[in-house]
Amino acid sequence: MAVSLQKGQKISLSKEAGGTLTQIKMGLGWDVAQSSSGKKGGFLGGLFSGGAGGGDSIDLDASCIMFDSNKQPVDAIWFGQLNSKDGSITHTGDNRTGAGDGDDEVINVDLSRVPANVQSLVFTVNSFTGQTFETVENAFCRIVNASNNQEVARYNLSSQGSHTAMIMAKVYRHNGEWKMHAIGEIASGRTFQDLMPAIMPHA
Numbered sequence: 001m002a003v004s005l006q007k008g009q010k011i012s013l014s015k016e017a018g019g020t021l022t023q024i025k026m027g028l029g030w031d032v033a034q035s036s037s038g039k040k041g042g043f044l045g046g047l048f049s050g051g052a053g054g055g056d057s058i059d060l061d062a063s064c065i066m067f068d069s070n071k072q073p074v075d076a077i078w079f080g081q082l083n084s085k086d087g088s089i090t091h092t093g094d095n096r097t098g099a100g101d102g103d104d105e106v107i108n109v110d111l112s113r114v115p116a117n118v119q120s121l122v123f124t125v126n127s128f129t130g131q132t133f134e135t136v137e138n139a140f141c142r143i144v145n146a147s148n149n150q151e152v153a154r155y156n157l158s159s160q161g162s163h164t165a166m167i168m169a170k171v172y173r174h175n176g177e178w179k180m181h182a183i184g185e186i187a188s189g190r191t192f193q194d195l196m197p198a199i200m201p202h203a
Contacts, residue, residue, distance in 0.1 A: 002142070002151035005182040013143065013171070013178045016152050021178065022112040023146035026123055027103030028062045028168065030139040033160065059129045060136070062105040063192040064089055067203040069119040077107060078192050079128075088113035089121070108146065109171070111178055120172035122183075122199055126165035128190050133163050141168045143180060155182040164188045165195050167202055 003016050013021050063078035066089070075084045082091040092106045109121065123141060127133070142154040155169055163186040170181040187198040 003153045005153055005155040005180070007155075007182055007184040010179055010181045011153060013152060013180055017145050017150075021145055021152070022110065024109050024111060024152070024171075025103075025144040025146050026062075026064070026107045026109065026141060026169075026171070027144055028105040028107075028123070028125055028139075028141045029103055030060060030125075030136050033135050033137040059127065059131075060105070060125055061128050061191075062091070062107060063124045063126070064091070064107050064109075065122045065124070065192055065196075065199060065203075066114075066118045067120045067122065068117050071119075071200065071203040073196070073203075074115075074118055076192055080191075086113065086115050088115070103142075120170050120203055122170045122202055123168045124165060124187075124192055124195055124199065125168055126187075126189050126191060126195060130164055130190060133160050133166070133186070136160065139166065143171070153180055155184065157184050161186065164190070165198075167195065167199055170202055 003011060005011065061079050063076060065076045066074040066084065068074050077084050077089045077091045082093055088110045090108045137160060139157040140154060143152045144150065145152055157166065165187040167183045167185045167187055169183055172179055172181065183202050185198065187195050189195040
């Protein structure tokens with residue numbers, strides 16, 4: 001049974017998964033708000049299946065920033081670079097058609113290959129087009145054990161407002177194990193670079 005996280009909560013991924021985790025998937029999803037589209041889609045489907053001409057689509061992008069023990073950025077995985085330079089993290093890219101089931105934005109992480117100097121992975125989501133989260137609802141991020149596709153932890157976010165980005169969660173090393181921290185802080189920016197001043201305190 002996956003644990004449902006509250007803002008600020010920290011958990012051990014191995015304890016929640018019932019054993020050592022090496023391959024995980026960070027799935028991120030959200031819906032277009034009812035008031036902005038008149039319909040909802042599963043996960044990201046409603047965002048991208050709304051058609052080319054309407055105001056019922058929004059281009060949200062997930063990113064992962066890798067930090068070392070000095071809280072300095074080492075690498076970033078986003079739509080402009082879908083793979084980390086060391087090969088341990090892969091972004092599956094945007095699904096703008098809403099086709100298929102499950103998460104539309106997924107970042108795969110091979111924890112066993114994350115370089116030893118990398119202390120934390122911070123996951124963010126932002127609106128590249130500048131649309132605000134007033135048009136977004138049911139945002140969430142979840143950790144999935146890639147070996148059996150079982151959900152380990154889920155963090156649901158209810159924050160709607162005039163912000164254009166959110167710092168979702170952090171996966172980090174602590175005393176030899178990987179943990180997850182539900183952050184859920186709002187921010188503004190079109191890409192992860194714009195978010196760096198807001199991300200740094202959470203690295």
